Amino acid sequence: MGSLAQILVNGILLGSMYGIAAIGLSLIFGTMRIIFLAQGTMIVLFAYLTYWSFEKAGIDPYLSLFTVVPLAFVMGLGLFYLLFRKAAALEDKNVSLLLAVGLMYLIDNLILKIWSATPRGLNLSYSGAVLVVGDIRVPWLRLALLGLALGSALVVYLFLKKTRVGTAVRAASEDMEATTIQGINSVWVCAVSFAIGIALAGVAGVGMATVYSFDYQFGFTFAIKALVALALGGMGNVFGALAGGLLLGIIENLAAYYIGIAWIEVASYGTFMLVLIFLPQGLFGRRALVKKV
Amino acid sequence: MKLLPDTSGLDKRKLTWTSLGALAVVFFATLPFYYDVHNGQFGVFFFNVFVYVIVAQGWNLISGYTGQISLGQNAFFGVGAYTMALLWFNDVTKTGYYFDPVLMILSGVTPFILAVLVGIPLLSRLRGDYFAFGTLGMGMIVTVLFINGGMFTGGAEGRMLVPKMPEGVVFNLRTHYWVAFLIAVLATLVVYFLTSSRVGLALKAIREDEVSAASHGINVLKYKVMAFAVGAFMAGVAGSIYGYYLLQVTPSNVLTSNWLFLPILMVVLGGTGTILGPWLGAFVIYLISWYGDSFFAGYHPIISGVVIILVMLFLPSGLMGLGQKVPGCGRGGRGSR
Numbered sequence: 001m002g003s004l005a006q007i008l009v010n011g012i013l014l015g016s017m018y019g020i021a022a023i024g025l026s027l028i029f030g031t032m033r034i035i036f037l038a039q040g041t042m043i044v045l046f047a048y049l050t051y052w053s054f055e056k057a058g059i060d061p062y063l064s065l066f067t068v069v070p071l072a073f074v075m076g077l078g079l080f081y082l083l084f085r086k087a088a089a090l091e092d093k094n095v096s097l098l099l100a101v102g103l104m105y106l107i108d109n110l111i112l113k114i115w116s117a118t119p120r121g122l123n124l125s126y127s128g129a130v131l132v133v134g135d136i137r138v139p140w141l142r143l144a145l146l147g148l149a150l151g152s153a154l155v156v157y158l159f160l161k162k163t164r165v166g167t168a169v170r171a172a173s174e175d176m177e178a179t180t181i182q183g184i185n186s187v188w189v190c191a192v193s194f195a196i197g198i199a200l201a202g203v204a205g206v207g208m209a210t211v212y213s214f215d216y217q218f219g220f221t222f223a224i225k226a227l228v229a230l231a232l233g234g235m236g237n238v239f240g241a242l243a244g245g246l247l248l249g250i251i252e253n254l255a256a257y258y259i260g261i262a263w264i265e266v267a268s269y270g271t272f273m274l275v276l277i278f279l280p281q282g283l284f285g286r287r288a289l290v291k292k293v
Numbered sequence: 294m295k296l297l298p299d300t301s302g303l304d305k306r307k308l309t310w311t312s313l314g315a316l317a318v319v320f321f322a323t324l325p326f327y328y329d330v331h332n333g334q335f336g337v338f339f340f341n342v343f344v345y346v347i348v349a350q351g352w353n354l355i356s357g358y359t360g361q362i363s364l365g366q367n368a369f370f371g372v373g374a375y376t377m378a379l380l381w382f383n384d385v386t387k388t389g390y391y392f393d394p395v396l397m398i399l400s401g402v403t404p405f406i407l408a409v410l411v412g413i414p415l416l417s418r419l420r421g422d423y424f425a426f427g428t429l430g431m432g433m434i435v436t437v438l439f440i441n442g443g444m445f446t447g448g449a450e451g452r453m454l455v456p457k458m459p460e461g462v463v464f465n466l467r468t469h470y471w472v473a474f475l476i477a478v479l480a481t482l483v484v485y486f487l488t489s490s491r492v493g494l495a496l497k498a499i500r501e502d503e504v505s506a507a508s509h510g511i512n513v514l515k516y517k518v519m520a521f522a523v524g525a526f527m528a529g530v531a532g533s534i535y536g537y538y539l540l541q542v543t544p545s546n547v548l549t550s551n552w553l554f555l556p557i558l559m560v561v562l563g564g565t566g567t568i569l570g571p572w573l574g575a576f577v578i579y580l581i582s583w584y585g586d587s588f589f590a591g592y593h594p595i596i597s598g599v600v601i602i603l604v605m606l607f608l609p610s611g612l613m614g615l616g617q618k619v620p621g622c623g624r625g626g627r628g629s630r
Binding site for chain 1: 425
């Protein structure tokens with residue numbers, strides 16, 4: 001029993017990374033209707049920035065949240081206005097898709113040039129600290145990751161519910177045309193949700209840097225994992241996306257334990273396909289959103 | 294009393310394009326007679342372009358004409374290459390094997406079946422973006438399955454075909470060049486005749502407005518699955534040709550995301566939903582990556598990334614869209630989500 005509980009806990013902790021990324025994807029997809037495949041690459045980029053600021057300036061990764069996340073937000077705004085603004089308005093979604101792919105190629109290979117192909121990871125003084133409850137062992141850093149995920153989900157949720165821009169973002173995800181007719185600046189709404197999506201990539205990047213080792217190729221797989229988490233959780237629901245991430249983490253850990261490490265990916269993509277076919281609205285999504293897409 | 298045939302009924306533009314196309318076909322088909330394609334670098338160059346054109350035409354059919362964005366072409370390409378490699382390696386069909394037509398057709402049939410099996414559940418229940426997600430997932434599963442295939446697929450090492458070459462057969466790129474060119478032309482003709490027939494009308498109707506197409510009595514699912522499967526067939530045949538070129542089929546060379554994104558980029562750069570767009574796009578993109586590779590070795594993926602972004606920013610409707618409105622070259626209309 002102890003091992004099963006340990007697997008579940010590990011799964012949840014792994015899944016919190018997917019959860020953060022999925023919330024970002026869901027915001028971007030909700031308003032702009034594009035599959036932002038470069039999300040994983042952005043996460044890896046911010047993980048490298050966190051790594052860099054630790055190695056060069058000795059800044060604790062959790063302190064660098066305060067530099068990386070605002071930087072990510074500004075970068076998101078910049079990327080949106082530079083690249084996606086016109087493309088998001090087009091009917092043809094191939095353009096935005098390819099823009100994301102181009103960005104992915106570009107950043108992946110810039111990372112490769114700057115930091116080389118060696119996998120990197122942070123070695124913090126408190127990396128080894130472990131919380132022991134019964135026979136379950138939980139590294140504090142991974143627990144902090146879950147906290148980070150819950151915290152960012154809460155912040156995004158409050159932003160969407162309590163602020164005017166947030167309300168506009170929610171309205172735009174429901175019906176972009178009607179939103180524009182209401183006099184809402186749709187470009188700004190897209191820009192804000194895109195920037196928040198990238199800022200969440202910043203949070204996930206810091207989280208990744210503290211726990212996992214990463215290299216330049218990690219981005220694409222990670223973006224697809226986030227997409228799987230999003231499909232599991234369902235569109236249009238912040239906590240749904242987070243829950244989807246946690247669930248995906250659990251599925252992967254169960255698969256690793258019961259089937260074998262090599263089959264993790266088959267299990268997660270298989271779940272993805274099954275969910276898309278039999279439960280396209282996801283576990284916590286709203287049916288209406290799927291029909292319109 | 295007429296000395297010249299009456300040409301007034303002919304579409305001038307169509308005539309120009311057809312004659313230009315015919316000239317190009319003659320040029321490329323006869324090129325090996327006055328240019329050494331085996332040793333000269335343009336042989337490899339054109340061979341790669343043709344292979345990309347085949348995959349791109351397949352994607353053009355399902356996504357350009359039918360409007361269902363497929364992100365699984367690399368899976369079909371890889372499955373095609375593996376079908377050829379595994380049948381050859383295990384000596385299943387007892388036929389000639391090196392550029393064996395039986396094998397090449399079979400390596401189109403396997404992805405075709407896969408596309409039908411995957412396409413029916415995905416296309417009957419999902420629209421638009423969700424179909425793209427589903428095909429992306431399928432591509433990832435296929436890749437992982439081939440990596441984990443153990444003794445059957447050779448795992449990450451893949452299958453080495455060089456020792457299996459029949460005796461007395463010399464590896465000459467001239468064969469590759471011609472076969473790839475022939476298949477690329479055939480693929481283009483198939484897409485042309487499909488899309489200029491009633492089928493094409495149905496496909497375009499589905500692209501423009503699925504609900505309206507269904508209410509006009511078009512069996513939407515049937516046509517979508519058909520376009521998806523024919524596109525998969527083309528990708529598979531292209532995979533087998535490329536396998537004959539590499540003579541070693543591994544997950545990292547036939548299932549990479551290059552075989553997914555580059556054909557899409559080529560179609561979009563050339564002009565989505567146009568018959569010559571994939572050709573133009575393939576030449577331009579491959580030229581860029583070719584020279585990028587030789588002049589800025591090591592930096593060329595960065596350059597590809599920049600090129601993709603620049604093309605999408607400044608040429609979102611493609612090279613064919615630069616001219617005027619060619620019949621049948623219209624982009625996806627309003628409300629074609």
